[in-house]
Amino acid sequence: MDITALLIVLAKALAVVAVLMGFCSYAVLAERKVASWIQGRIGPNRTSLPVISAIPLIGPFLTRLGIFQPVADGLKFLFKEDPVPGHVHKTYYFLGPILALVPALVTVTVVPFGRYIDAEGVVSPLMLANIDVGILFLFAVSSLGVYGIILGGWSANSKYPFLGGIRASAQLISYELTMGLSILPIFLWVNAPGTEGTMSLFRVVEMQSGAWFVLWQPLSAFIFLIALFAETNRLPFDMPESETDLVGGYHTEYGGFKFGLYFVAEYGHMIIGSGVVTLLFLGGWNPLPWVTLADVAGWFGADFHIGITGAVLSVLIFLGKLCALVFLFIWVRWTVPRFRYDQVMRIGWKVMLPLSIANLIFYAVLIAYLDTR
Amino acid sequence: MIDFFFYLFAFLTLGGALLVVVSRNAVNAAMFLIVSFLGMAASFVLLEAYFLAVLQVLVYAGAVVVLFLFIIMLLDTQGGERKAFKMLPGVAAGFAFVLLIMGVLSIFGSDALTDADSASVVATGSSLKAFGYQLFTTYLLPLQMTGFLLLVAMIGVIVLSKGSGKGGKEDES
Numbered sequence: 001m002d003i004t005a006l007l008i009v010l011a012k013a014l015a016v017v018a019v020l021m022g023f024c025s026y027a028v029l030a031e032r033k034v035a036s037w038i039q040g041r042i043g044p045n046r047t048s049l050p051v052i053s054a055i056p057l058i059g060p061f062l063t064r065l066g067i068f069q070p071v072a073d074g075l076k077f078l079f080k081e082d083p084v085p086g087h088v089h090k091t092y093y094f095l096g097p098i099l100a101l102v103p104a105l106v107t108v109t110v111v112p113f114g115r116y117i118d119a120e121g122v123v124s125p126l127m128l129a130n131i132d133v134g135i136l137f138l139f140a141v142s143s144l145g146v147y148g149i150i151l152g153g154w155s156a157n158s159k160y161p162f163l164g165g166i167r168a169s170a171q172l173i174s175y176e177l178t179m180g181l182s183i184l185p186i187f188l189w190v191n192a193p194g195t196e197g198t199m200s201l202f203r204v205v206e207m208q209s210g211a212w213f214v215l216w217q218p219l220s221a222f223i224f225l226i227a228l229f230a231e232t233n234r235l236p237f238d239m240p241e242s243e244t245d246l247v248g249g250y251h252t253e254y255g256g257f258k259f260g261l262y263f264v265a266e267y268g269h270m271i272i273g274s275g276v277v278t279l280l281f282l283g284g285w286n287p288l289p290w291v292t293l294a295d296v297a298g299w300f301g302a303d304f305h306i307g308i309t310g311a312v313l314s315v316l317i318f319l320g321k322l323c324a325l326v327f328l329f330i331w332v333r334w335t336v337p338r339f340r341y342d343q344v345m346r347i348g349w350k351v352m353l354p355l356s357i358a359n360l361i362f363y364a365v366l367i368a369y370l371d372t373r
Numbered sequence: 374m375i376d377f378f379f380y381l382f383a384f385l386t387l388g389g390a391l392l393v394v395v396s397r398n399a400v401n402a403a404m405f406l407i408v409s410f411l412g413m414a415a416s417f418v419l420l421e422a423y424f425l426a427v428l429q430v431l432v433y434a435g436a437v438v439v440l441f442l443f444i445i446m447l448l449d450t451q452g453g454e455r456k457a458f459k460m461l462p463g464v465a466a467g468f469a470f471v472l473l474i475m476g477v478l479s480i481f482g483s484d485a486l487t488d489a490d491s492a493s494v495v496a497t498g499s500s501l502k503a504f505g506y507q508l509f510t511t512y513l514l515p516l517q518m519t520g521f522l523l524l525v526a527m528i529g530v531i532v533l534s535k536g537s538g539k540g541g542k543e544d545e546s
Contacts, residue, residue: 092400132501136427143435147407150442154400162446169443173436197502 024267025070038334044069082256092155097261100148104268110134112202114315117306125202134200146172153250164249168240174348179227181356185363205284209292214281221281232269235333274325285314385412399445410434
């Protein structure tokens with residue numbers, strides 16, 4: 001690989017990470033805004049930039065929406081004094097936030113966010129690395145993210161963060177199995193007899209040009225979504241953090257930039273998770289069930305489904321679904337109360353796991369019948 | 374280039390493994406175990422066995438070490454008494470080490486490595502389909518024996534954690 005190709009790959013990767021970071025910061029704003037709307041408040045509406053806010057009508061409108069709030073939040077995280085408590089294990093205290101953030105950024109490499117059809121009609125995915133074991137790679141790397149939380153909790157050398165870290169490890173183990181089992185029916189269906197086996201997410205989306213998987217495997221989608229809530233430590237499963245009984249959970253002793261890294265990592269996991277749900281169950285960049293972008297272009301008698309416009313449209317459809325799912329995450333957080341810790345464990349092992357195994361067996365039999373008919 | 378990466382990952386694997394053994398702090402040891410596993414996974418990638426590499430990270434680095442850490446933190450092994458050296462485990466460890474060295478030497482001494490041209494060896498781990506097919510045809514017996522061993526271990530865990538029959542349920546939390 002020569003230097004130019006390497007630089008192009010690097011630029012692409014940086015661009016994708018930059019977009020992901022932008023999404024993370026605006027997901028924080030969305031969280032604050034949606035939370036305030038649900039609670040009958042207004043939310044952040046004061047932060048303004050010198051020039052843009054001075055534009056009549058648009059400026060005040062954007063300010064009231066809180067569009068500039070993430071800039072202020074980011075600057076605060078960067079420049080806030082960041083003292084290191086004297087009683088912590090220094091190495092792991094510094095390692096924790098990094099270990100939390102890096103896996104969240106690495107997983108984005110295997111997420112296809114759109115597709116490009118060239119003049120010959122060859123479809124290629126828009127993604128950083130189209131590898132054969134896509135979804136497994138994603139699970140593997142994102143499962144490493146928990147070390148950031150465990151080590152952060154342990155290194156703080158005090159009781160509440162420690163409990164948060166312990167809870168994180170137990171919760172991750174409990175729901176990872178369920179998560180893996182819930183998507184197996186999809187890959188049983190994607191890898192029909194006679195095809196070359198693959199676990200690529202791109203192939204899954206291509207299979208959903210007809211019925212979306214959420215329509216004929218609703219239980220798989222439901223189980224996966226619940227496991228995802230648990231894996232991303234979102235309410236009602238935010239055991240590692242649960243601020244009512246653990247002060248701040250694993251990040252009690254963190255402040256400033258290091259806390260900011262944990263924060264971004266949490267939202268990064270949430271956004272990637274929403275993207276994966278979109279790809280696995282909600283048809284990826286297909287606008288409607290049984291309707292592909294090509295069909296839509298056919299209605300208008302145009303061919304905007306190919307080339308650059310098609311690629312942009314597919315990315316926009318994908319991001320639209322992703323944002324809707326992020327909204328669902330936030331909506332659930334401010335609506336459903338937190339489970340107790342023993343309830344989380346009981347639900348994980350005595351309800352979700354048997355349910356996902358039953359789901360797998362049911363769809364395995366059904367798919368075997370359909371494939372051999 | 375491949376050589377450089379091989380030495381890098383081999384160094385990570387072996388160095389990590391060595392540090393696991395010599396670390397005083399159990400949490401450090403667990404962290405080095407992750408480094409070792411990641412190095413091993415990277416070596417699988419060099420062999421184009423992507424599926425195995427991913428499973429190595431997913432199962433061992435992602436789940437098994439999390440359990441290790443969970444136990445280490447719950448037991449709080451800091452500052453425990455160091456046990457005195459005993460003769461029998463030492464002899465057993467030495468014997469096992471000699472066996473291991475002999476095994477490696479016999480592999481290097483045999484013609485098995487030089488005979489097969491590395492390009493003609495079919496990489497069954499590279500394709501998911503080929504991997505699954507091999508696993509459930511050629512290697513079915515080892516697979517089932519591994520499964521049986523895991524089942525035995527699982528039953529053993531249940532028996533041990535339930536205690537010796539009476540009042541076993543009280544420490545369930």
